[in-house]
Amino acid sequence: MTSLTINTSLSYPIYIEPNLLTDCSLIIQHCQKLASTWVIIADEALLTLYAKPLQQALQQTNPHCHLLSFAACEANKTREQKEILEDELFYLGCGRDTCLIALGGGITTDLVGFIAATFCRGIPVIYIPTSLLAMVDASIGGKTGVNTPIGKNLIGSFYQPSAVFIDPLVLNSLPKHLFYDGMAEVIKHALLADNILIELLQTQTAAILNLEPAVLTTMITHSLQVKKQLVEVDEKELTGPRQLLNLGHTLAHALETVSNYQLSHGQAVSIGLVIETELALKLGICQPALLTLITALLFLYQLPTQLPKHYPLSGLIAALSHDKKNKAQQIHFCFLQKSGEPYIQDHQYSHPVSPAIIKEVLQSLTGQ
Ligand SMILES: NC(=O)c1ccc[n+]([C@@H]2O[C@H](COP(=O)([O-])OP(=O)(O)OC[C@H]3O[C@@H](n4cnc5c(N)ncnc54)[C@H](O)[C@@H]3O)[C@@H](O)[C@H]2O)c1
Structure with missing residues (x-):
């Protein structure tokens, strides 16, 4: 297993391994240490391909594994979309004992990371980046945020994920x-x-x-x-x-x-x-x-x-x-x-x- 540790204010591991998403035992191990309720927040374009299979696999260990999704585009990387997802988390009964799982490209990791940074004053988040850009850039370094009508990424925070799981096989479905x-x-x-x-x-x-x-x-x-x-x-x-x-x-x-x-x-x-x-x-x-x-x-x-x-x-x-x-x-x-x-x-x-x-x-x- 290839991995590296990012030693920032909160140290976290990044695992890079083909099949990490299909054989998700490592993801389960991490989530078990973080919280008892798990919520996958996915790019809705990836629901059938990756998000629903992941939820099914995680539910075998934890029935309290939920799935939310949103249309991941720059126009939706907003304070309004953040609010919608936060309310959905409250409707699911989520509190501090919740861990978020961001599944998607950089729009998803940036938005879900920012939700994690502020929900109940901060809950753990793990990233499963699915685009090459998110794998090599957006999922590391702790920048999270949303766009505003005045400019891109103007509201946000530095917030480190608890772990990052990179499965290069998902790049097969990424448009060239x-x-x-x-x-x-x-x-x-x-x-x-x-x-x-x-x-x-x-x-x-x-x-x-x-x-x-x-x-x-x-x-x-x-x-x-x-x-x-x-x-x-x-x-x-x-x-x-x-x-x-x-x-x-x-x-x-x-x-x-x-x-x-x-x-x-x-x-x-x-x-x-x-x-x-x-x-x-x-x-x-x-x-x-x-x-x-x-x-x-x-x-x-x-x-x-x-x-x-x-x-x-x-x-x-x-x-x-x-x-x-x-x-x-x-x-x-x-x-x-x-x-x-x-x-x-x-x-x-x-x-x-x-x-x-x-x-x-x-x-x-x-x-x-
Ligand atoms: N936080 C940071 O440090 C940082 C760094 C760089 C970029 N970013 C942010 O990242 C965003 C851009 O990231 P992006 O290019 O990943 O955008 P994205 O999240 O919009 O993904 C690009 C497109 O690829 C699709 N997609 C993603 N993975 C796929 C897969 N495996 N198979 C099929 N389709 C897939 C998505 O549905 C989307 O349509 C920008 O908002 C940018 O501001 C953040």
Whole structure:
């Protein structure tokens, strides 16, 4: 069994193993230690495939295992949806002796994690992430929350799960474009700190794209190790290192905004990784070989590397200037010097870049 422990304010294990969901004895063992009432809150798209079979299996040990579901989409990752599910928990008679089981992608783990953080002032939650993005990113690090009409993820809390169970076999049912989206975050983690993962991505491409369970287990574990190192030293994003996870994301968030979310998060991160490396090149922080490496890796996993030419630069720059990581009205980016070597200067992990330089680089890439 592959596992790792995340040592934050509350330490918790992450298990990564094919068939963990079908043979759910380990999930049962954990839930038994946590509470006497168990409630699975699932993405309703996964009810037939995974949620109902899981409930049936858990009910053989504990008849007090309930199942709730919701339509998991960004429009429903809201305070209102949280309230609906909280009321349903009360109607089921749930109190502090309840453990929640989040089953779904990042929308589900973020929302259910936030419910767990506040229900009866905090109850245990375990995550069973089913998308690649949720496996390597959303289920680790303790960020939970909901969207508001003003912006994404603006209300939430840091709340650690009691355990995370990752079954790579569930990726077989994940639509392929969502798998590629998750690969953008895997590539980001590899670039930040794991040259072995880079080699795996380069040499085992076919096995990864064919979803071979053993190689996926290795890839997911390596990817988690990178985020683990950063969240353990900077649990609440206060001291700096955790900001490195924003590599490629400053540009990505602006691209998502100007595309009106027509570009997926993974596609936007992919283009963001390339453009931010172009910026680093312009600033003399890295060498051209890094750009070649990044572009080739993204290409292997069918991710876009070109900035679409039809987005007006003025809109992109305006969106960049609203980034929530900006300080003193300056746009900040995280950079790499080389693969595995983030650029850190004077203990700063993100760096201001003038709008003039950003504009020059974007103009040279779009011909605008
Ligand atoms: N908390 C964090 O640190 C963190 C980090 C990254 C992203 N996020 C959040 O995660 C969310 C995005 O996550 P996501 O991409 O997993 O979105 P998601 O939860 O919407 O899942 C994407 C889609 O895939 C489907 N799906 C998931 N697993 C499936 C499977 N195994 N088989 C078939 N279909 C499946 C879902 O029904 C959904 O339609 C965003 O809201 C983002 O803010 C949070």
